[in-house]
Amino acid sequence: MKPAAFDYVRAETLDEALEVLRQEGSDARIIAGGQSLMAMLNMRLARPRTLIDIMRLPELARIDAKGDTIVVGAGVRQAALLAWPELGRSLQLVALALPWTGHAQTRSRGTVCGSIAHADPSAELPLVLQALGGEVHLRSAKRRRRVAAREFFAGMMTTVRAEDELIEAVSFPAAQQRCAFREVARRHGDFAIVAAAAVQTAAGVRLAVGGVADMPVARDFPRLEGSALDEALNAFAYELDARDDVHATARYRRDLVRLIGRDLVREVLP
Amino acid sequence: MSRLQAGRRHPVRFSLNGKPCTGEAEPRLLLTDFLRHQIGMTGTHVGCEHGVCGACTVSIDGSPARACLTLAAQVDGCEVRTVESLAPSAGRLGILQAAFKRNHALQCGFCTAGILMSLDCLLRDHPRPDEATIRDFLSGHLCRCTGYAPIIRAALEAAAEMAGDVSRETTHA
The missing domain is CATH 3.30.43.10 (Uridine Diphospho-n-acetylenolpyruvylglucosamine Reductase, domain 2)
Known part of the structure; x- marks a missing residue:
């Protein structure tokens, strides 16, 4: 150890x-x-x-609002983002999910970009990045590029970051839409058995789920109600290819996707 | 840029409990082991060594942090406080420690140093935390003896005593 x-x-x-x-x-x-x-x-x-160690680089420790985008540098600790006075107004979903990321004792040092780089399938920040359609700003000695969240995560703790690249920042669209977040874990702050986020879209709702598949998955749904919504959520739950593990069975995870999913959809589309 | 080579010891300087501290550490040395083995301060305990149990929690620049998830090299230039800083003098207990003792908020004591440091950080930032805030903070710690209820009682009592609105006698009555 x-x-x-x-x-x-x-x-x-x-x-x-x-x-x-x-x-x-x-x-x-x-x-x-x-x-x-x-x-x-x-x-x-x-x-x-x-x-x-990149924590002595002041240029990375910045949170910048650039138009409708909030750029969070690689040196920004989770506690610093949580304490950012604009958070609730600009990044409501992040404000809802961040208190679930680890504990106060780890948020004090853990960074936002670090959690996204680690790409744990049950982590909240990758999930939120997916739900909001954010971007990862990669940089190497030779080039800079931005990768959309849906293309960044490549599998269990795997991303498309090249060996010579680092995450310089991540950006979230400053969303004014309605959103909601829910998580089920054995202990508050532990890794999620299922975590889910919903964001209102023009046509309906985007639902993102973590803790089930190898990476957080986002899916757009039209405005559905009643049994049509239940069927769509059931199909989504099965597509996530849940597995049994020591924390929960696949069936329990699918149940949570259906139940939490329905609650979240109703919350953002009243 | 400085490169500290593997397998060699390099100087580390930081403030420990308000006093300058210097030592030598290999790059891979954890802050827990630096405190315990290089400095000889064994108040900080080593539990799971992957950030889950909270026994090794110390204060780094005023925030609670896992010493087992921190390299000694990373705290160069920082202000570190450990459980040894809580007692006002040898043989006396700080307010929080005394509240733990009165409320039987510890049995085996293994988790206690970390919990004390978390609560000490909490009470410095939020002098009057409600029970929900204390419970949320304690979610970063595992205690297998107490069932947490006496710890929460002790934290509330210490907060009230620090804020000066409850005398110890009243709490005892």
């Missing part, structure tokens, strides 16, 4: 961090708050040769 040995690079500029990534690729890992990565290192599920 102790990490294997690694070099520790304290980057003072973003270019330095990108240059180490360019040279060392998958042997190097970015560390920000470390609240997911340190556990992986302690259990030796990850054994990088080099850790690159």
Whole structure:
């Protein structure tokens, strides 16, 4: 339960961090708050040769409102976003979901981008990014690109980030639509058995579900009621390909998708 | 840019319980092990070592944090406080500690140091937390002895005492 040995690079500029990534690729890992990565290192599920600490880069620790988009830098801790005075007005869904992300004792250090980079299928922030249709801002020594949330997650704790890229920021559309969030976990702050978010759309509602498939999945539904809604949610629950594990059975997870899904849809489409 | 090489010890400097602290750490050394083995401060306990149990919680720059999910190298330049900072002097207990003792908020004591540090951070930021806030904060800790109820009682009592509106005698009565 102790990490294997690694070099520790304290980057003072973003270019330095990108240059180490360019040279060392998958042997190097970015560390920000470390609240997911340190556990992986302690259990030796990850054994990088080099850790690159990006928390001394003030340019990454910014929350910027750019028009209708809120850009959250890679150095922004979850507690800092939760304390951001504009959060409730600009990113209501994030305000609802963030208190469910870990505990106060991990949000104090864990970053928003770090949770998205880790891509745990039951984590709240990847789910919210999917539900809102946000973007991940990737950067390498050679190029910058933005990837939509629906293309960013590639599987269980897997993303399309290339070995020489880091997440510089993530952006969320500042949504004024109605939204709702619900989660079922054994203990508040533990990983979700099922977490779900709903956002009102022009045609109806987008429902995003985490904790069931290998990654958070978002689906757009037209405005449905009664048994039509139940059938659509049932089909969605089966498509998520739930599995039995030590926390819950697949059947229980499908039940939660149907029940929470219906509650959330009714909440955003009264 | 500084690169601290694996397998070698590098200087670490930070403020520990209000006093400057210097030591040497390999890059992979956890803050828990640095505090316990390099400094000899064994008040911070080591539980699960993956951030779940909360036994190792300390205050870093005023916020509660898992020392087992923090490298010693990461706290260079930071202000760290541990459970050793809570007692006003040797042989005396701080307000929160005394409330724990009165309310039997600990039995085996393994989780206690971490819980005390979380609650100490909470009470500094929110001098009058309600029970729901305390329960939410405690969700980041596991205690297998008390069932949490006495811990919540102790936290509420300590908060009231710190705010000066309840004397200890009244609470005892």
